[in-house]
Amino acid sequence: MPWTRDEMAALAAAELQDGFYVNLGIGIPTLVANHIAPGIDVTLQSENGMLGLGPFPTEAEVDADIINAGKQTITELDRTSYVSSADSFGMIRGGHIQLSVLGAMEVAENGDLANWMVPGKMVKGPGGAMDLVAGVQRIIVLMDHVDKQGAAKFRRGCTLPLTGANVVDMIITNLAIFERPDRQSAFLLRRLAPGVTAQEVRDLTEAEYEEAFA
Amino acid sequence: MPWTRDEMAALAAAELQDGFYVNLGIGIPTLVANHIAPGIDVTLQSENGMLGLGPFPTEAEVDADIINAGKQTITELDRTSYVSSADSFGMIRGGHIQLSVLGAMEVAENGDLANWMVPGKMVKGPGGAMDLVAGVQRIIVLMDHVDKQGAAKFRRGCTLPLTGANVVDMIITNLAIFERPDRQSAFLLRRLAPGVTAQEVRDLTEAEYEEAFA
Amino acid sequence: MVQKIHPDAPSALAGLLFDGMTIAAGGFGLCGIPETLIQALVDSGTTGITAVSNNAGVDDFGLGKLLRTRQIAKMVSSYVGENKEFERQYLTGELEIEFCPQGTLAERMRAGGAGIPGFYTRTGVGTLIAEGKETKVFDGETFVLERGIVADLAIVKAWKGDPYGNLVFRKSARNFNPMAATCGRVTVAEVEELVAPGELEPDQIHTPGVFVQRLILATHNEKRIEQRTIRKEAQ
Amino acid sequence: MVQKIHPDAPSALAGLLFDGMTIAAGGFGLCGIPETLIQALVDSGTTGITAVSNNAGVDDFGLGKLLRTRQIAKMVSSYVGENKEFERQYLTGELEIEFCPQGTLAERMRAGGAGIPGFYTRTGVGTLIAEGKETKVFDGETFVLERGIVADLAIVKAWKGDPYGNLVFRKSARNFNPMAATCGRVTVAEVEELVAPGELEPDQIHTPGVFVQRLILATHNEKRIEQRTIRKEAQ
Numbered sequence: 001m002p003w004t005r006d007e008m009a010a011l012a013a014a015e016l017q018d019g020f021y022v023n024l025g026i027g028i029p030t031l032v033a034n035h036i037a038p039g040i041d042v043t044l045q046s047e048n049g050m051l052g053l054g055p056f057p058t059e060a061e062v063d064a065d066i067i068n069a070g071k072q073t074i075t076e077l078d079r080t081s082y083v084s085s086a087d088s089f090g091m092i093r094g095g096h097i098q099l100s101v102l103g104a105m106e107v108a109e110n111g112d113l114a115n116w117m118v119p120g121k122m123v124k125g126p127g128g129a130m131d132l133v134a135g136v137q138r139i140i141v142l143m144d145h146v147d148k149q150g151a152a153k154f155r156r157g158c159t160l161p162l163t164g165a166n167v168v169d170m171i172i173t174n175l176a177i178f179e180r181p182d183r184q185s186a187f188l189l190r191r192l193a194p195g196v197t198a199q200e201v202r203d204l205t206e207a208e209y210e211e212a213f214a
Numbered sequence: 215m216p217w218t219r220d221e222m223a224a225l226a227a228a229e230l231q232d233g234f235y236v237n238l239g240i241g242i243p244t245l246v247a248n249h250i251a252p253g254i255d256v257t258l259q260s261e262n263g264m265l266g267l268g269p270f271p272t273e274a275e276v277d278a279d280i281i282n283a284g285k286q287t288i289t290e291l292d293r294t295s296y297v298s299s300a301d302s303f304g305m306i307r308g309g310h311i312q313l314s315v316l317g318a319m320e321v322a323e324n325g326d327l328a329n330w331m332v333p334g335k336m337v338k339g340p341g342g343a344m345d346l347v348a349g350v351q352r353i354i355v356l357m358d359h360v361d362k363q364g365a366a367k368f369r370r371g372c373t374l375p376l377t378g379a380n381v382v383d384m385i386i387t388n389l390a391i392f393e394r395p396d397r398q399s400a401f402l403l404r405r406l407a408p409g410v411t412a413q414e415v416r417d418l419t420e421a422e423y424e425e426a427f428a
Numbered sequence: 429m430v431q432k433i434h435p436d437a438p439s440a441l442a443g444l445l446f447d448g449m450t451i452a453a454g455g456f457g458l459c460g461i462p463e464t465l466i467q468a469l470v471d472s473g474t475t476g477i478t479a480v481s482n483n484a485g486v487d488d489f490g491l492g493k494l495l496r497t498r499q500i501a502k503m504v505s506s507y508v509g510e511n512k513e514f515e516r517q518y519l520t521g522e523l524e525i526e527f528c529p530q531g532t533l534a535e536r537m538r539a540g541g542a543g544i545p546g547f548y549t550r551t552g553v554g555t556l557i558a559e560g561k562e563t564k565v566f567d568g569e570t571f572v573l574e575r576g577i578v579a580d581l582a583i584v585k586a587w588k589g590d591p592y593g594n595l596v597f598r599k600s601a602r603n604f605n606p607m608a609a610t611c612g613r614v615t616v617a618e619v620e621e622l623v624a625p626g627e628l629e630p631d632q633i634h635t636p637g638v639f640v641q642r643l644i645l646a647t648h649n650e651k652r653i654e655q656r657t658i659r660k661e662a663q
Numbered sequence: 664m665v666q667k668i669h670p671d672a673p674s675a676l677a678g679l680l681f682d683g684m685t686i687a688a689g690g691f692g693l694c695g696i697p698e699t700l701i702q703a704l705v706d707s708g709t710t711g712i713t714a715v716s717n718n719a720g721v722d723d724f725g726l727g728k729l730l731r732t733r734q735i736a737k738m739v740s741s742y743v744g745e746n747k748e749f750e751r752q753y754l755t756g757e758l759e760i761e762f763c764p765q766g767t768l769a770e771r772m773r774a775g776g777a778g779i780p781g782f783y784t785r786t787g788v789g790t791l792i793a794e795g796k797e798t799k800v801f802d803g804e805t806f807v808l809e810r811g812i813v814a815d816l817a818i819v820k821a822w823k824g825d826p827y828g829n830l831v832f833r834k835s836a837r838n839f840n841p842m843a844a845t846c847g848r849v850t851v852a853e854v855e856e857l858v859a860p861g862e863l864e865p866d867q868i869h870t871p872g873v874f875v876q877r878l879i880l881a882t883h884n885e886k887r888i889e890q891r892t893i894r895k896e897a898q
Contacts, residue, residue, distance in 0.1 A: 019665030021873045041664035043827075043873070047530060048456045050600045051871045052827075056659040064459065064651035065601040071457040071654040078861030079827040081868035082599055084606040084634075085456065085482070086538040089531025093549060093778030094845060096873050112554075122519065123527070124509035126557065131531030134551040135778050165554030233430030235638045255429035257592075257638070261765060262691045264835045265636045266592075270894040278694065278886035279836040285692040285889040292626030293592040295633035296834055298841040298869075299691065299717070300773040303766025307543030307784060308610060310638050326789075336754065337762070338744035340792065345766030348786040349543050379789030539782070545801035547774070547782040566780035566810075575801075599866060631834060632867045 002174035003193045008142050010035040011172050012101050015140060016042050023047065023092065023132055025102035026070040028142045032101050043079060045097055047128040049088040052080035069128060089128070093135040100136040102129065104143045104168075106158045109207035111168045111183055113141065114160035126163065133164035145173035145204055152206040154178065154187075176201045178209055188212040216388035217407045222356050224249040225386050226315050229354060230256050237261065237306065237346055239316035240284040242356045246315050257293060259311055261342040263302040266294035283342060303342070307349035314350040316343065318357045318382075320372045323421035325382045325397055327355065328374035340377065347378035359387035359418055366420040368392065368401075390415045392423055402426040432593045432643055433622065437468035440616050440642045444581050445469075448476040448501075452537060452579035452612055453491065454605030457483050457510075460597065461490050462585040463648035464618045469583075470494055476501045480577055480611075482533060482604050484508040489652050498522065504577070506530035510654065529557060532574050534607055539576035541610025541639070546573050582612025585646065586635070589619035590626075593640030594633045602634065609639045618646035667828045667878055668857065672703035675851050675877045679816050680704075683711040683736075687772060687814035687847055688726065689840030692718050692745075695832065696725050697820040698883035699853045704818075705729055711736045715812055715846075717768060717839050719743040724887050733757065739812070741765035745889065764792060767809050769842055774811035776845025776874070781810050817847025820881065821870070824854035825861075828875030829868045837869065844874045853881035 003011065005028050013035035016022060023045045024030050033053075036042055044053040046068040053068055054075035061075055068074045083091075091097055106114040113133055117123045133139050147153055154171060171178040177191040187209040192198060198211060217225065223245035230236060230250055237259045238244050247267075250256055258267040260282040267282055268289035275289055282288045297305075305311055320328040327347055331337045347353050357367055368385060385392040391405040401423040406412060412425060434440035451469070455461030469477075470493050477500045484503055485492035494500050495513050502524040508514050517523035528536065529551045539547055548571035552558045562573040584605040587598035595617055597605055609615045617640045669675035686704070690696030704712075705728050712735045719738055720727035729735050730748050737759040743749050752758035763771065764786045774782055783806035787793045797808040819840040822833035830852055832840055844850045852875045 045873070046600075048459075048600055048603050051873055052865075056657045058661050059658055062653070062656065062658065063599070064653050065599040067457065067459050067600050067653075067655070071459070072657040073653060073655065074657070076599075076865055079825075079829065079872065080865040081829055081863075081871040082597075082602055082865050083871060085530070085534040085603045086607050089534050090773075090777035090845060091871070091873055093531055093535075093551060094776050095778060096776075096845075117556075122515050125505060125507040125525075125527045126529050126552075127507040128530035130529040130555065130557060131551045134549070134553070135531070162555045259638070260835075262694075262835055262838050265638055266630075270892045272896050273893055276888070276891065276893065277834070278888050279834040281692065281694050281835050281888075281890070285694070286892040287888060287890065288892075290630055290834075293590075293594065293637065294630040295594055295628075295636040296630050296832075296837055297636060298773075299765070299769040299838045300842050303769050304538075304542035304610060305636070305638055307766055307770075307786060308541050309543060310541075310610075331791075336750050339740060339742040339760075339762045340764050340787075341742040342765035344764040344790065344792060345786045348784070348788070349766070376790045535777070535779070542770070544770070544782050544784060545804075545806055546799070547779050549779060564781070569780075571780055596866070602866075629867075631831070631837075631869075632864075 001193065001195045006031060008172050008174060011177065012140050012142055016040055016099065020098040021045055021096065023097050023100040023136060027103045029101040029103060045091065047088050047092060049083045049085050050080065052077045089131050092131050095135055095137055097136045099138045099140065100132045101140045101142055102132065104141040105153065106160055107141055107154050107168050107171055108158045109156060109187060109209065111166040112158045113163045113168050114158040115163050117161050129163050133167040138169045139167050140170040140172060141168050142172050145175040152204055155206040175204065186210060190214045215407065215409045220245060222386050222388060225391065226354050226356055229313065230254055234312040235259055235310065237311050237314040237350060241317045243315040243317060259305065261302050261306060263297045263299050264294065266291045303345050306345050309349055309351055311350045313352045313354065314346045315354045315356055316346065318355040319367065320374050321355055321368050321382050321385055322372045323370060323401060323423065325380040326372045327377045327382050328372040330377050331375050343377050347381040352383045353381050354384040354386060355382050356386050359389040366418055369420040389418065400424060404428045432641065433591055434642050434644050437464050437644055440644045441468055441472065444614055445472050445474045447474060449580040450478040450480065452480040452577065452582040452608045454584040454603065454608040455481065456603035457654050458485065458490050458652045460585050460601030460603050460605055462583040462618050463650060464644065464646045465583040465616060466491065466493060467648055470497055475499050478502040478504065480504040480537065480579055482506050482530060484511050484514050486510045487513050502526065504528055506533050527557065534604060536574055536577045537604065537607035537611045540578040541607060545576050548573055577611055579612050582608045582615040584609045584615065584617045586617050586619045588621045588623050588628060589617055589643050590623050590628050592625065593637030593643055594628050595635040595640060596628055596632060597634050606635050609635045614641050615639055617643040619643060620646055620649055667876065668826055669877050669879050672699050672879055675879045676703055676707060679849055680707050680709045682709060684815040685713040685715065687715040687812065687817040687843045689819040689838065689843040690716065691838035692889050693720065693725050693887045695820050695836030695838050695840055697818040697853050698885060699879065699881045700818040700851060701726065701728060702883055705732055710734050713737040713739065715739040715772065715814055717741050717765060719746050719749045721745050722748050737761065739763055741768050762792065769839060771809055771812045772839065772842035772846045775813040776842060779811050781808050783808055812846055814847050817843045817850040819844045819850065819852045821852050821854045823856045823858050823863060824852055824878050825858050825863050827860065828872030828878055829863050830854065830870040830875060831863055831867060832869050841870050844870045849876050850874055852878040854878060855881055855884055
């Protein structure tokens with residue numbers, strides 16, 4: 001049985017370590033915040049210029065001047081600080097953020113990531129994704145294993161324009177977890193969703209990888 | 215009769231316009247602040263990261279955390295702001311400061327300035343002078359017309375290592391004022407100190423210049 | 429003392445506008461955008477504008493207003509997703525767009541304001557964004573050269589401002605405003621609150637007055653929210 | 664939560680020091696220098712240090728203390744005028760110096776901290792400072808390429824700090840401290856005052872805690888004044 005979105009988010013949350021500064025992308029990655037283990041203290045960063053994101057506000061707490069990078073209203077914590085967007089991306093580009101969790105359209109076996117444009121469709125722009133994958137120490141991708149047409153999203157090479165070249169460290173899909181020890185290495189299949197077989201994953205994956213279950 | 219240091223400072227002060235942001239170098243240039251005309255509101259900048267310098271403190275006002283670029287204790291005004299040194303030089307390099315008044319060992323007829331090192335002597339470093347001459351909109355040099363050995367300081371070319379190439383707009387010495395309309399033009403002799411003749415200035419100057427009295 | 433405070437937005441923009449000009453604007457999404465000055469730009473009729481702004485507003489708010497009137501010829505932005513009129517003009521070729529990664533855009537505006545004509549970044553290397561741009565290897569790694577941006581005019585929104593042009597921003601409404609303020613040849617600020625000289629703490633001024641040539645009291649402070657996300661009281 | 668506050672300077676530096684390391688330090692002249700951490704570096708005996716610092720202190724104060732004990736092999740500075748021991752070591756060739764214009768040094772530290780390996784500046788073009796460095800022409804004008812600096816360790820002095828490592832600086836003691844804090848692979852801060860979580864206003868934090876791995880309460884706060892300039896009361 002494939003993992004649900006919440007289970008995928010929980011698997012990503014298990015990668016968080018105490019004291020980490022973390023940037024969560026829009027969509028499923030935002031769910032990661034709901035699954036952080038007790039005793040693990042993590043500071044969430046939002047690239048528009050907020051460090052230390054609190055939960056969504058109550059109706060009474062809504063403040064139009066407190067939003068995250070998804071333009072959602074949000075709240076402060078006792079650790080919160082605001083900076084300019086230039087200083088915020090200084091944190092990101094400078095390698096001061098330990099982990100980012102992002103969605104993807106495609107990931108290639110060499111770690112290339114595509115998640116910002118589909119030729120022929122209206123292009124909305126890269127936003128901060130290119131900066132995040134270029135600067136953050138470790139990049140985890142959360143995505144469905146196949147697209148809506150059933151095509152593999154973990155591929156030999158990306159067919160879509162890249163967001164970053166050789167930037168992905170870990171892939172969590174609804175079927176499996178792939179990981180590599182460093183960016184010179186190939187991806188390893190580390191874990192299968194309950195009831196999913198290694199052969200099923202092989203059949204639904206275009207990328208080359210090795211099996212090395214954790 | 216040559217101008218005194220205070221008269222030279224007053225001549226430089228006459229170049230200040232209402233609303234200017236100004237950086238004054240160490241030494242005679244600091245005297246410029248004492249000669250600003252009534253009705254001319256000028257904001258002094260200090261490159262260590264202070265905008266809006268007040269006067270020296272009284273004994274009771276001394277605060278070790280409020281110093282100018284000459285490391286002198288100073289006071290705040292109601293307009294004062296502090297920034298990091300990176301942001302302070304952003305103002306300077308970015309051309310946001312209208313005028314800087316600096317001392318010089320030598321100025322060349324092409325606008326080159328030398329004021330930071332003498333080969334064979336202990337070199338203390340350029341400090342912020344290279345940034346100031348490279349970034350501030352207009353550079354006025356205050357210097358004696360000749361050095362202690364009687365040699366001309368306004369020269370065909372600088373003999374000392376440069377602080378900046380083609381950066382000086384106006385030279386105020388104890389004998390004369392030279393100015394040029396832009397950095398493609400030659401310097402013009404604009405004014406003589408009382409009792410000083412054009413021939414005397416010509417004799418004590420190595421640089422080529424034209425006479426065009428104001 | 430030079431009077432920086434103007435009575436209204438048209439007066440603050442008087443003499444600064446011309447067709448084909450480049451305007452940098454602060455704001456992220458609809459947060460921290462100079463609503464009053466944008467309306468004045470609409471009213472001015474200035475056309476052929478190159479707008480340097482992280483986003484393009486929505487159809488009837490923010491820079492979307494200037495798109496609707498076709499006053500903008502080109503956008504330099506990182507993300508323009510929320511705007512149907514934008515999409516239409518872009519697809520018909522009426523509007524030019526230069527996409528720039530968000531952090532690169534922020535840094536380009538800061539660089540322009542700080543006299544840095546170019547800098548190298550890892551962001552975008554190996555992607556379409558780096559195509560046609562120079563690259564350089566530092567310590568075995570490839571970086572792309574990005575250019576500083578200087579705009580003819582910058583418009584920013586601040587929380588508080590004093591007569592010297594010192595500005596303080598509020599929370600995440602700070603975003604691109606400080607960099608926009610530095611990269612304008614002339615910068616006009618609108619503030620929610622004008623305060624007396626000396627009321628702003630010198631250690632807490634985000635944008636020193638040297639960067640702000642004119643300022644007004646903002647009269648448009650709608651502060652529209654794009655994604656109103658709420659949690660239940662009990663949680 | 665990771666405990667950033669350490670009981671004293673030796674504990675805060677434990678495990679971070681090695682001979683031949685690069686250390687970036689905040690401060691301008693003797694203003695805003697991390698006095699407590701400098702003393703702990705003296706006590707540590709670490710040698711062969713490359714010190715990135717705008718100035719070199721005076722003979723018996725600031726980085727001058729580390730020069731006296733010959734723990735510094737190289738200085739990257741803009742101005743080193745006030746130090747006789749420095750002069751002696753420099754003239755005998757015991758000490759290496761890399762001069763860097765003050766604004767370029769500040770920007771190099773900021774760039775290193777912000778993941779920018781190089782940037783172009785007009786500063787120093789046509790002078791000894793640009794010799795051996797690449798230049799590039801932008802819009803008809805020549806600029807020199809300067810490199811970002813990343814240090815093994817950064818030591819900074821702040822006014823207030825909280826347990827998350829958020830820092831606030833005081834007046835012109837801010838100077839190089841914010842950039843130093845960003846350019847250290849590890850950054851240790853000493854603060855005059857430790858405050859409780861939430862006491863620092865989120866809009867007024869100069870250095871967010873992400874940049875500060877360890878902090879201590881400063882025990883050395885002499886704040887020596889280099890040029891005590893006074894005006895008459897009556898003036």
